[in-house]
Amino acid sequence: MLLQIKNLKINYKSDSRLLEVVRGVNLDIDKGECVGLIGESGCGKTTVGLSITKLIPERKGNISSGEILFEDKDILKLNTEELRNIRGRKISYVFQEPFSSLNPVFTIYEQMRELLKEKDNTGSQIAEILKSVGLEKIIDRKNMYPHELSGGMQQRVMIGMAIASRPGLVVLDEPTTALDVTVQRQILDLIMELKNKMNLSILFISHDLRIVFNIADRVNIMYAGKIIECGPKERIISAPSHPYTIGLIDSIPSFEHRKKLFNAIGGRAPLFSELPNGCKFYPRCRFKIDRCAEKEPELEDVSSGHASRCIRIEDIKSNGIIKDR
Ligand SMILES: Nc1ncnc2c1ncn2[C@@H]1O[C@H](COP(=O)(O)OP(=O)(O)OP(=O)(O)O)[C@@H](O)[C@H]1O
Ligand code: SF4
Ligand SMILES: [Mg+2]
Known part of the structure; x- marks a missing residue:
């Protein structure tokens, strides 16, 4: 297994007390697999996703127990330096609002160059990434700012940035929720294409069962901080239990x-x-x-x-x- 989450428990501070919002979650993702995490708003999906690279803000909450084994190492035991090497490189994220993930004052080209700064031939790599996410037409438009792109194109940029380092795992948290239906379909097709081409492993978080059934191999349904049903997509559709x-x-x-x-x-x-x-x-x-x-x-x-x-x-x-x- 690429990722194994074992008995994960997470608390958030609320009115000076701690509330357990992830109450013992187990979840596995194999190499090349797309695993869906579904549930109503507030059930704990994003919290599970963020915890995979220990992104729960310390002031606001804590991971009280569990293990998160990524490539057999427990992420919860890594130091800051080791975590930095994993975040954005081995495990990357795409969130719901592409515009708020991009910096409005820098061009797309500058932001991609910043991301790839340690690598040689940055220009050709940026062109390669833009091409892989279907943005050939902006390769030569180096002074384009995020607001000049549509929501769908911004999300393509975010997906490009997320896969740039060839990560082991990509966490997609409601990546199409802010987009209109036709654009949603195009972005899902792009994710599927990249998954197959790059053998990507994906945690796909959504409240929309239809989308998850389209894209995931296995599905986890979450309710009030716990997984209440999990299994291969076909079984969940044909014999929900x-x-x-x-x-x-x-x-x-x-x-x-x-x-x-x-x-x-x-x-x-x-x-x-x-x-x-x-x-x-x-x-x-x-x-x-x-x-x-x-x-x-x-x-x-x-x-x-x-x-x-x-x-x-x-x-x-x-x-x-x-x-x-
Ligand atoms: N920073 C925070 N501080 C305090 N409580 C939080 C914080 N973030 C989330 N919570 C609470 O934790 C619970 C789980 O939130 P989470 O964002 O993980 O849910 P979600 O399933 O992703 O919901 P949505 O579908 O709306 O994105 C909710 O009750 C929420 O109010
Ligand atoms: S029937 Fe099942 S889901 Fe319904 S209350 Fe009982 S244990 Fe819960
Ligand atoms: Mg969420």
């Missing part, structure tokens, strides 16, 4: 022809300051029984490489309420 995942899938318009379990998942995710006992999905789950509120379910295998955190799933499936599709 947690009531929350089933609700998410049934709310995708293109899956409308399928048997509907929920029109939408009612209610809201609980606040971290008010997590219920037992299963955290309990308040919203139409299959709950009293026992669900006693103890938080473990993540248990439902088939090879596919696991769910629901004590009733076999029961629910065998009653024919949820059918494998």
